[in-house]
Amino acid sequence: MNRAKHRQDAGTEVVTALGMMSGTSLDGVDAAVLRTDGQDITGFGRSDYRSYSAEERRVIAAGFGKWHGAEVEEAAKAVEAAHLALLADLLKDAPEVDLIGFHGQTLAHAPRMQGTLQVGDGALLAREIGLPVVWDFRSADVELGGEGAPLAPFFHHACARYAGRKGPVAFLNLGGVGNLTWVDPRVARPEEDGALLAFDTGPANAPINDLMQARLGQDYDEGGKLAARGRVEQGALELFLAEPYFARMPPKSLDRNDFAEMVALVGELSDADACATLTAMCAAGVAEAMQHCPAPPERVYVTGGGRHNPVLMRMLDVSLDCPVTPVEEIGLDGDMLEAQAFAYLAVRVARGLPTSCPGTTGVRAAVGGGTVSRE
Ligand SMILES: Nc1ncnc2c1ncn2[C@@H]1O[C@H](COP(=O)(O)OP(=O)(O)OP(=O)(O)O)[C@@H](O)[C@H]1O
Numbered sequence: 258m259n260r261a262k263h264r265q266d267a268g269t270e271v272v273t274a275l276g277m278m279s280g281t282s283l284d285g286v287d288a289a290v291l292r293t294d295g296q297d298i299t300g301f302g303r304s305d306y307r308s309y310s311a312e313e314r315r316v317i318a319a320g321f322g323k324w325h326g327a328e329v330e331e332a333a334k335a336v337e338a339a340h341l342a343l344l345a346d347l348l349k350d351a352p353e354v355d356l357i358g359f360h361g362q363t364l365a366h367a368p369r370m371q372g373t374l375q376v377g378d379g380a381l382l383a384r385e386i387g388l389p390v391v392w393d394f395r396s397a398d399v400e401l402g403g404e405g406a407p408l409a410p411f412f413h414h415a416c417a418r419y420a421g422r423k424g425p426v427a428f429l430n431l432g433g434v435g436n437l438t439w440v441d442p443r444v445a446r447p448e449e450d451g452a453l454l455a456f457d458t459g460p461a462n463a464p465i466n467d468l469m470q471a472r473l474g475q476d477y478d479e480g481g482k483l484a485a486r487g488r489v490e491q492g493a494l495e496l497f498l499a500e501p502y503f504a505r506m507p508p509k510s511l512d513r514n515d516f517a518e519m520v521a522l523v524g525e526l527s528d529a530d531a532c533a534t535l536t537a538m539c540a541a542g543v544a545e546a547m548q549h550c551p552a553p554p555e556r557v558y559v560t561g562g563g564r565h566n567p568v569l570m571r572m573l574d575v576s577l578d579c580p581v582t583p584v585e586e587i588g589l590d591g592d593m594l595e596a597q598a599f600a601y602l603a604v605r606v607a608r609g610l611p612t613s614c615p616g617t618t619g620v621r622a623a624v625g626g627g628t629v630s631r632e
């Protein structure tokens with residue numbers, strides 16, 4: 258596949274970027290087009306999704322928690338092939354794209370120890386598709402003492418301003434892991450003091466998915482139907498909340514499997530009670546997280562797959578002190594927000610703008626991560 262030479266990046270001009278994200282829940286690859294000058298969002302474009310096959314999922318999951326070796330290499334190849342297949346489809350209908358933001362797949366994340374590993378070679382993608390690719394977004398932040406995650410907060414800041422919000426709001430992403438961004442859109446630049454506070458809230462869908470897979474051979478609790486039939490086991494919930502992670506001050510981040518033993522906490526419960534309890538643990542992690550907000554947000558906008566789970570949404574509604582609504586309420590697409598985030602961040606990297614700061618990752622100073630590979 259070869260494409261016409263990209264338009265050169267030019268200072269403050271608006272760029273059309275395509276972002277791609279393969280998240281911790283390993284359902285598939287999201288891709289979305291966005292227009293920005295690296296500061297303001299000027300528009301959203303088309304988006305697409307490619308589900309991983311069962312075999313791809315098996316190969317990639319075999320690399321979880323590993324830093325090198327054959328399983329990591331095999332996982333990387335599967336990630337690259339899936340992204341290239343989706344790009345081939347999407348770029349046919351989006352010839353205006355100037356730049357790609359490629360997150361890759363996180364296999365392991367231990368920022369204070371070995372670092373953070375996202376597999377998939379952005380240089381290979383750039384050669385194959387003939388467009389510049391920005392990738393390896395997290396390493397520079399970790400090298401400067403940051404958590405390397407979450408990185409969507411700078412985009413959440415732009416979203417709050419795009420939506421015309423005038424006071425503090427929060428974005429809550431419920432993927433495999435949960436992450437919260439508190440934003441004050443009155444502060445013009447995301448890296449300025451007081452604009453952002455962000456961190457991972459705890460496990461979100463990953464333990465629910467693991468339970469569904471282990472007990473029922475299903476990928477997830479569709480519509481929260483199983484959790485709706487169960488009873489929350491308070492003892493297990495209390496043990497969960499005693500985890501030291503919740504007492505830590507943010508910024509802080511998690512690996513997908515950091516709470517893998519949670520499934521054991523519900524091991525003796527019926528399928529429905531176990532599922533309800535894991536769902537309640539996700540909501541309880543978020544309720545704990547809200548206590549760290551510098552000021553009460555006017556609203557919590559929920560993004561990611563967890564907003565499709567009405568049981569989880571109801572639990573959040575009951576346990577948080579402010580209104581909780583899907584991001585669709587402000588015209589955003591909660592299934593594509595992370596892919597859009599990496600489109601936005603790619604433009605910032607290309608422009609030499611920061612992508613994280615002390616308030617979002619605990620990094621020593623605002624830093625622009627990411628490597629740009631040209632075709
Ligand atoms: N209709 C639904 N009912 C219940 N849960 C759902 C539904 N749709 C999606 N989910 C949950 O959301 C998950 C996918 O969420 P999402 O795509 O936001 O995760 P991700 O991007 O892979 O993760 P992360 O943000 O941690 O990287 C699914 O694995 C499932 O658990």
Ligand SMILES: CC(=O)N[C@H]1[C@@H]2OC[C@@H](O2)[C@@H](O)[C@@H]1O[C@H](C)C(=O)O
Binds near residue numbers: 363405511
């Ligand atoms: C290391 C890593 O890939 N972290 C992911 C994960 O999935 C959700 C949460 O944990 C968040 O910290 C992050 O992803 C989003 C996209 C982020 O960086 O904002």
